[in-house]
Amino acid sequence: MHANVETAPKSRTTFMKLLIRYRTLVILIVLMTVFSLLRPVFIDPKNLLAILKNMSYVLVVGLGMTFIITLGGLDLSVGSIAAVVGVTFAMLVRGGTMAPIPALLIVLVLSMLLGFFNGFVSVKGKIEPFLVTLATMNIYRGLALTLTKGKPVPIVIPHFADIFGNGRLFGVIPTPVIISLVIFAISWFVYTQTKFGFFVRSIGGNQEASRVAGIEISKVKLAAYTMSGVYAFISGLILAALMNSGLPDAGRDLALDAISGVILGGTALLGGVGTMWGTLGGCLIIASLNNGMSLLGAQYHVQILVKGLVIIFAVLMDNAFKSRQR
Amino acid sequence: MLVYVNVLELSTYLLEDFVSMDEYVLELRNISKTFPGVVALKNVSMNVKKGEVHALLGENGAGKSTLIKILSGYHQPDKGGEILINGKPVTFKEPRDAIKSAIVTIYQELTLCPDMTVAENIVLDKQNEFKGFLLRQSDYQVIADRVLSALGQHEIDPNKSVRSLSIAQQQVVEIAKAVTSKAQIVLMDEPTSSISQSDTNKLMDIIRNLKANGVSVIYISHRLHEINGIADRITVLRDGELVGTVNNADVTEQDLIQMMVGRELTNVYPKRDVQIGDTVLKVENLTSGELVKDISFEVHKGEILGIGGLVGSRRTEMLEALFGLRPVTEGKIYLNDEEIHPKNPRQAIKHRIAFVTEDRKKTGLVACLPVFENINMLNAQRPSFAGYLNWAQLKEIAQKHRKTLDIRVSKIEQIMGSLSGGNQQKVALAKWLDFSPQVIIFDEPTRGIDIGAKTEIYQIMGELAARGTAILMVSSELPELISVADRILVMQEGHMKGIVEKEKMTQEYVMSLATQKSQNPAENSPMKGLMNDAR
Structure with missing residues (x-):
């Protein structure tokens, strides 16, 4: 047994290290290669753009979730917030009651409040974020359903669907893709280049150390959950624009898909470690899986089954590598 | 100016001091x-002057760390006390309040x-000194x-992750973090x-x-020199x-020891005389992955083998491998000349190996359960009809242990968490x-328990040894290790650095084995011979 560890050639260990470091990318490339071989249409640029478009609203929420999970937290309520965003916006602008811009601002503030509420209850009430957001996931969904009596509210203002949903920049790139990539760039910057990102990583890595370093842990957490609300707002707008209506049922799978993407991207559920690039890769894996399996004719129930298996596989691989690192 | 009072005559006294009050940077x-x-x-x-190095001395459990944690805002003191900084009363609710001061x-x-x-760790507590929202990696x-x-x-x-450093290097980073802060x-x-x-x-x-720049330092160490x-x-x-505050120049090490331990010095470690018998446990080249490497020793009937080393020397990890909590990747374990392979604690227990763990709260006890249930944690696993537990009988067993080990509780139904450290330790052993x-x-x-209870634990260990039990004892307190153990195995970063026999046991020697550079231990060690013997 020891022979393997001790006499392994240097090059092999550096290879393993690279594999560990870029495991998300490796999975993604393998997956895309397999799908391309089975169904060449998979790598058609049109199809790739479709993958990016279908990924956009999950990626946006996943980027916010990366902050939350790095903090050692969890936000299950983002899908419900996205639904609230869609229906309240649709209701505000219905029949020309309100101009689109003020309506957007009101909905933005509302989504921030919903996110803030998650953080506030969790921080001040000293309750696990998992429990808090499990509860608010239902509360916010209930809110969306109650407001609309369970029925979709059509959005009839011009340009909305073009800007957030089905429009294309230069007639080629779907606008949701642009939006999600801009949000990605901003998130990467905040995560790696600002004090806020630094504090998020340090609190997740060692909360006590951060406390004795004088960092205001409550403020950072409240800010992160409020931000998660903003990410859900953007995601909710994309969802509403794609459907051209506010659906109280929108985003049912959103939180879990985003969490899966974040985990596949190598962000540790215990907090402290993560990257935005990883989250991008993780969300791409999930979107490619969905798309590829559809091309292969697999139905939804088979798709989620495979998705679950891939997540377990990725986490197992993560653990195996981690124990090898020590 | 300062009057030195003979510490042997007075148990508590205060230093007479003619310095005006406002020269104190800190008063408690x-x-x-x-x-x-x-x-x-x-x-x-106590009080601390500007630009002074003020040592806090005391045995484990004397309250030094608690005092430090109160000063740093980590703990809040009970009502009635007062902390003054530069003559002004302050209250620290949070570590950040202390940092502001x-x-x-x-x-x-x-x-x-x-x-x-x-680098990120070193600047973590200094973010207020950098303006703006952005990080300044180059700074x-x-x-x-x-x-x-x-x-x-x-x-x-500076660009490496802290995880990749040795414990000693991490400690250096911790020091670097503190000394770069703007501090009074x-x-x-x-x-x-x-x-x-070095x-x-x-x-x-x-x-x-720091002192030359007018910064005051409060310094805790066990090491008198x-x-x-x-x-x-x-x-x-x-x-x-508080025993007292003295000028360093006025006292000898002996005085300080007297102040630290009081009059009971000779009674802390009760002498015991036990016949050492046959080998019970023999370990050969025990290795557990990358953490524990090549450990060999024997323990005999009635013997206490001490295991020394610094924090991070992986003594606990080595014991965990013995107890089946970690995989043994190489090497052999013999119990009474028979090779055993404990793959989990259950198998180790079947071989009648017991493990009184370091962290009582985490692995020693179930804090929310009553004392008698904790005592019967293993007994309850004995075969019984349809899993039926005869609690009357189990309570009787608990009462027996309460009596023989002198576990001080009002009743055995008392919840574990409310016991003092010493009594918790006795239950963990019972x-x-x-x-x-x-x-x-x-x-x-004896971590976190008071001196009286410590002595009792040593007595219990002595009795167990006298009954022929082989004992392994990890301790970070050198005086304890030297007084209680028959031999001491010294570890460093998972490797064995030697076994010290009774006649060679001094704090300095054990320390030198535990701290010497790992690259080439024999070279800078004055104890070449012994190192070879031990291996």
């Missing part, structure tokens, strides 16, 4: 701190973020480079507990430098109470005794 008045079940500090008053702390437990880089680099080279640590790469008072809780002698010397230079070399004044605590273990592993058996 009647500080007390009570934790559930334990009074950690009782009415402690320019009090910086090196805690005993490491307070680093393992997945962040060295951090400069700060880290400067302090690390001042500390003579050219091997530590620096609190150091055993900063040298896991670093080498690193310690560099730290002493830095302390002198270290304090001797650096301290201006020394405050001694014992069992949470649960193993009905299996008449052949080998008992004690991991830091």
Whole structure:
């Protein structure tokens, strides 16, 4: 047994290290290669753009979730917030009651409040974020359903669907893709280049150390959950624009898909470690899986089954590598 | 000016002092701190002058760390006490309040973020000094480079993650973090507990430098000679109470020891005389992955084998491998000349090996359950009809242990968490005794318990040894190790550095084995012969 560890050639260990470091990318490339071989249409640029478009609203929420999970937290309520965003916006602008811009601002503030509420209850009430957001996931969904009596509210203002949903920049790139990539760039910057990102990583890595370093842990957490609300707002707008209506049922799978993407991207559920690039890769894996399996004719129930298996596989691989690192 | 009073005649006295009050950068008045079940500090008053190195001295459990944690805002003192900074009363609700008062702390437990880089850790508590929202990686680099080279640590790469460093290097980073802060008072809780002698010397230079710049340093250490070399004044605590404050120049080490331990020095470690018998446990080249390497030793009937080493020397990990909590990747374990392969604790227990763990709260006890259920944690697993538990009988067993081990509880139904550390430790031990273990592993058996209870634990260990039990005892307290153990195995970073026989046991020698550079142990060791013998 020891022979393997001790006499392994240097090059092999550096290879393993690279594999560990870029495991998300490796999975993604393998997956895309397999799908391309089975169904060449998979790598058609049109199809790739479709993958990016279908990924956009999950990626946006996943980027916010990366902050939350790095903090050692969890936000299950983002899908419900996205639904609230869609229906309240649709209701505000219905029949020309309100101009689109003020309506957007009101909905933005509302989504921030919903996110803030998650953080506030969790921080001040000293309750696990998992429990808090499990509860608010239902509360916010209930809110969306109650407001609309369970029925979709059509959005009839011009340009909305073009800007957030089905429009294309230069007639080629779907606008949701642009939006999600801009949000990605901003998130990467905040995560790696600002004090806020630094504090998020340090609190997740060692909360006590951060406390004795004088960092205001409550403020950072409240800010992160409020931000998660903003990410859900953007995601909710994309969802509403794609459907051209506010659906109280929108985003049912959103939180879990985003969490899966974040985990596949190598962000540790215990907090402290993560990257935005990883989250991008993780969300791409999930979107490619969905798309590829559809091309292969697999139905939804088979798709989620495979998705679950891939997540377990990725986490197992993560653990195996981690124990090898020590 | 300052009157030295003979400490042997007075148990508590105050230094007569003619310095005007406003020269004190820090004053503590009647500080007390009570934790559930334990009074950690009782009415402690002390003061610190500007630019002074003030040592805090006392045995484990004397309350030094609690005092430091109150000063750093980590704990809040009981009502009635007062803390004054530059003559003004302050209340610290949070560590950040202390930082605002320019009090910086090196805690005993490491307070680093393992997945962040060295430089990031060093600047973590200084973000208020940088304006704006953005990080300034190049500034951090400069700060880290400067302090690390001042500390003579050219091997530590500021861009490496802290996780990849050795424990000693992590301790250096902790020091670097503290000494780069803008501070008027620096609190150091055993900063040298896991670093080498040369690193310690560099730290002493830095302390002198701080002092020259008017910074006050409160310094905790077990090592008297270290304090001797650096301290201006020394405050001694014992069992949470103030013994006194003295000028370093006026006292000898012997005086300080007397102050620390009081009159009971000779009674702390009761003598015992046990016939040492046949080998019970024999370990050959025990290896567990990358953590524990090549450990060999024997323990005999009635023998107490001490296991020494610094924090991070992986003594606990080695014991865990013995007990089936970690895989044994190489090497052999023999019990009474028969090879055994404990793959999990259950199998180890079947071989009648007991493990009294270091962290009572985490692995020793179930704090929310009553005492008698904790005592019967193993007994309840004995075969019984349809899983039926005869609680009347089990309570009787608990009563028996309560009597023989003198576990002080009002009733055995009392909830575990409300007991004092010493009584908790006795319960943690009691649960193993009905299996008449052949080998008992004690991991830091006296951590966090008061002196009286410590003596009782040593007595119990002595009795177990007299009954023919082989005992392994990890301890970080050298006096304890030297007084209680028959031989001491010294570890460093998972490797074995030697076994010290009774006649060679001195604190200095054990320490030198535990701290010497790992690259080439034989070269800079004055004890070449012994190292070879031990291997």
